[in-house]
Amino acid sequence: MSESTGLRARKKERTRDAIGDAAVSLFLEHGFDRVSVNDIAAAAEISKPTLFRYFPTKEDLVLHRFADHQGEAARVVRDRRSGIKPVTALHRHFRAGLDRYEPVTGLNDHPEVVAFHRLVFTTPTLAGRLTQYQLEDEAALADALGEGIQARLRAAQVLAVQRVLARTNWQKIADGRAAHDVHPEAVADADQAFSQLR
Amino acid sequence: MSESTGLRARKKERTRDAIGDAAVSLFLEHGFDRVSVNDIAAAAEISKPTLFRYFPTKEDLVLHRFADHQGEAARVVRDRRSGIKPVTALHRHFRAGLDRYEPVTGLNDHPEVVAFHRLVFTTPTLAGRLTQYQLEDEAALADALGEGIQARLRAAQVLAVQRVLARTNWQKIADGRAAHDVHPEAVADADQAFSQLR
DNA sequence: GTTACTCGGTTAAAAAAGCAACCCGGTAAC
DNA sequence: GTTACCGGGTTGCTTTTTTAACCGAGTAAC
Structure with missing residues (x-):
């Protein structure tokens, strides 16, 4: 059928979702300003530069x-x-x-x-x-x-x-x-x- | 206590476990010779070269x-x-x-x-x-x-x-x-x- | 007897991730 | 007032991973 998405693409998508979900759930729990990008990176188990490679700014973590x-x-x-x-x-x-x-x-x-x-x-x-x-x-x-x-x-x-x-x-x-x-x-x-x- | 394991090291360990577990469970289910390294790589969601960077041979997937x-x-x-x-x-x-x-x-x-x-x-x-x-x-x-x-x-x-x-x-x-x-x-x-x- | 698989294993190049160190603006300490 | 820390972002540099292509042995087709 259609699982022809390469390994790389699949993992990137998953990483992106993990970051976005971690961010939104932290924001909802504590508020936008009380959560640092470091917290999000830690929760998503990625590094800070990686986070910014997926989302250009902190706001985009919500608005994506x-x-x-x-x-x-x-x-x-x-x-x-x-x-x-x-x-x-x-x-x-x-x-x-x-x-x-x-x-x-x-x-x-x-x-x-x-x-x-x-x-x-x-x-x-x-x-x-x-x-x-x-x-x-x-x-x-x-x-x-x-x-x-x-x-x-x-x-x-x-x-x-x-x-x-x-x-x-x-x-x-x-x-x-x-x-x-x-x-x-x-x-x-x-x-x-x-x-x-x- | 002991969370001082860097992100990289933690992920490596997890990958290694994922490969080993996928391999053993496939071997147990179908037999050693009826499972190819490609199957294992696919199940563990990694590429074949990555598999061989963690385990030098197919046998080591079991014997580790x-x-x-x-x-x-x-x-x-x-x-x-x-x-x-x-x-x-x-x-x-x-x-x-x-x-x-x-x-x-x-x-x-x-x-x-x-x-x-x-x-x-x-x-x-x-x-x-x-x-x-x-x-x-x-x-x-x-x-x-x-x-x-x-x-x-x-x-x-x-x-x-x-x-x-x-x-x-x-x-x-x-x-x-x-x-x-x-x-x-x-x-x-x-x-x-x-x-x-x- | 070639042809064409499959399978274990390797290689080289390119993408992606990690790490540490940094910039800059704000703000609290003293 | 300067010192020092924290926040959002960035910059190299290194390590890890993917990709696609390949090698060499075995083996089934015809």
Whole structure:
């Protein structure tokens, strides 16, 4: 079938996961600023230079989970079937994310996921760097949408919508509601927001 | 206490264990000749050259467990307290091994250990190489005992005794008896054999 | 009788990891 | 105020590992 991933690649991936998991779990337990990169390296059983070879900065240890979705919007637009408008494709994609309760949509009530989002939103340096990521994502989406100011404006608006929707969902769940319970509202919000984009 | 083992050393040890364990468990399951070094490398998730950097030959993948006791007899003799004769020290050491049911003494009825010994004894190339190890051990013991033919003779006799004792114990256990049950006989045999050496 | 496997074992080059030492900004000690 | 430590990152240098290719002996195919 498809286990043709070489030994090297497999181990690198595993190391990367080990570092990321160790970091996130330590951050959740003690807070971002109270955990040093040395602690993380020790927990992941790697050396400090190795850690920085996998993640350029301390913040990326947290944000790689968002980074994994990097360029997703652009890809959705590029891969849409002919005859479908970009906004429609993005709308459907986001809705599918809601139906799968994907963490990125904010609609996920697993305690770790909720705590993880709180960690990101309440740590200034993390929130700051997260917007950096989103700006890159926006640029990629703009490229996929075409050229000129028009494309860039649309890209910005789409991502703003997604950001607000995700944040809204997360807030409701952080207030104690269950994801399943919030789902209908989340879908309704998304429908409204995306149709206003057209 | 003792966490001062560097990262590198710790990982090396773990890799070595992983290879050795993978090898032995595959050998026990399928037989020495029906498992290739490639299979072992794959199971241990390392490459073939790495395997051979840890173990010089395929046989050593099995025999390293004996090799870990390499030079033990010589050390026992050298480290004996003053006033104690070499044979006495070796006798006591062997007896202590019996009391701890150490696999090397043959007096151990853990299924894996029994199967492991059967594997070694019934695979000619392994049995052959095992005697090589014992010859080196014999030379070391001879050195510890002094110089000349006299020392070499004594060394040979001591190791021969230990070999026969261990083999005898193993045979009884392979016949289905419990180690605890065999223990008194094993001690008696050892006492008799060692006192005849004097 | 070549051809083409497989298997134990080796080689050379390149990637990756470890280690120790360092830079720089902050901050606590005295 | 300087000394000293801690934090995030970096820099060489060495050790370890992967990769792919190979050698030489055995052996099955045809």
